[in-house]
Amino acid sequence: MPNNTGSTKTPDFKDVKDKAAEAAREAKEAAKGVASTVANTASNVASAVGTRADDAAAAAGRGIQSMAESIREHTPDSGYVGTAARTVSDTIASGGRYLEKEKLSGAADDFTEVVRSHPVPALLIAMGVGFLLARAMSRS
Numbered sequence: 001m002p003n004n005t006g007s008t009k010t011p012d013f014k015d016v017k018d019k020a021a022e023a024a025r026e027a028k029e030a031a032k033g034v035a036s037t038v039a040n041t042a043s044n045v046a047s048a049v050g051t052r053a054d055d056a057a058a059a060a061g062r063g064i065q066s067m068a069e070s071i072r073e074h075t076p077d078s079g080y081v082g083t084a085a086r087t088v089s090d091t092i093a094s095g096g097r098y099l100e101k102e103k104l105s106g107a108a109d110d111f112t113e114v115v116r117s118h119p120v121p122a123l124l125i126a127m128g129v130g131f132l133l134a135r136a137m138s139r140s
Helices: 013-073 079-117 119-139
Strands: none
Touching: 013 079, 079 119
């Protein structure tokens, strides 16, 4: 028959409860640390992707400007064709400069502002583009 009067002490319910509560607090803190690390990593990845997209947009802008310059070089300087080519190349170059300067994030901000300023025309344009895409895809 075991002797309960010796130096061995049976754990009391309060001690078990306190240890369980302490273990739960430690687990909660560890989970918070992991969640914070994951959130920081995701933020860093998103930032890197955004930077790469902006860099790609700027490079595309430079390419567009180069294409505009090529149009200018390979078309007549005078006459109707020359005037039309100059107008087209100036417009293309302007778009390239805009894309190089504003990058993708700036263009997205400008687009958002235009949609907020003119919601009905933006909605009608979106519906028209959706209709045309649907027709194009149904014929394929």
